Amino acid sequence: MSDHAVARVLDLKGLPCPMPVVKISQEIGSVKVGEVIEVHTTDPGSLSDFPAxxxxxxxxxxxxxxxNGVIRIFVKRLK
Amino acid sequence: MTTAVQTQPDQGLNTMESVQAELAELKQRVEALEPGQQNKLSMIVFSGELDKLLASMIIATGAAAMGMKVVLFFTFWGTAALRKPDANVGGKDLMAKMFGWMLPKGRNKVKLSKMNMGGMGTAMLKGLMKKKNAPSLDQLFDMAAQLGVEIKVCEMSMDLMGFKREEIIDYPNMEYVGVATFLAHAGESKNQLFL
Incomplete structure (x- = not known):
């Protein structure tokens, strides 16, 4: 579990809606296509917002x- | 029998032609529909109250983050939210002065649409937002500008309320437009909202 090769960790703890999605959209370009960003967030809405x-x-x-009150989301850049 | 053989190719030709005509018509209709399929959000920001402005800007920045093109049309009460807090513009007639005096001077002076309670509700919400680290209107406008969210302002509302362009905030590529511009954008947008 969670043994993805992570290229970058993005700490978005304490940021509420719409910041997590705004940040991932700004930061996804910082890794190469095929690489994974591990996002840490405390916004429960992110659980449905990131897949959307x-x-x-x-x-x-x-x-x-x-x-421990932190949600971890592994996002793979595909394009 | 011979007549039947002769008419069949004729009928075949007719069907081919009608199929081709139908195809051409369908092609035309699809082309007419395609502009409406752009991944774009057109939103009318009409109300200009704190809660509705927050909702507008959160949806706008969220949509831009989702890769959508976003165009916001500020009209009627919404235009007051675009005023500079400290602009003092001269050359206004009495009505324009009254509007200028009675309407909020910018996004940080707007009130809640419900539970304002003489400003107490608004102050409490702002305190709560700070505590919860929720982005303020200032932050949301900055972010919208960074994400390329476009703002268009209704020219007629400006004129009606006597707002001058000098008292409107600086925002990248802001434009003053009429209803046709909104309708043209809305027509090519998958999503349209009115707040």
């Missing part, structure tokens, strides 16, 4: 997990 964002923008959410 990924679907619309043509990227992929590989996995989400929760623990």
């Amino acid at each position: 964002w990924a679907k619309t923008t043509g990227n992929e959410v590989l996995e989400t997990d929760q623990g």
